[in-house]
Amino acid sequence: MKLDESLWEFPCQFPLKIMGPATAPLRPVVEEIVLRHAPQFDTSTVSIRMSSTGKHQSITVNIYVERKEQVLGLYADFARHKEDTDHISLVL
Secondary structure (H helix, E strand, O other), X not given: OOOOHHHOOOOEXXXXXXXXXXXXXXXXXXXXXXXXXXXXXXXXXXXXEEOOXXXXXXXXXXXXXXXXXXXXXXXXXXXXXXHHOOOOOEEO
8 A cells, every 4th residue: 555645744643444244343353453553542432333224333443643654554454354354344
């Protein structure tokens, strides 16, 4: 993944939305990955919403990042987890 640095000013707040099946243990996975890259992240700020059909869930986190490597690392870890399990459907 390339990151156009001209569009970013670090440090900054970085919002992420992670989606997956409602039956997946998504919250602990998201918290583990985020804390790996942003140890100061407050897990009490995690927001979870269920889809109107109840089949999917979305988790929203807002992370303070200090450099682009944190962002790239987050996406790389979420992509790896997506390949290894069916817990994550999409990361925005």
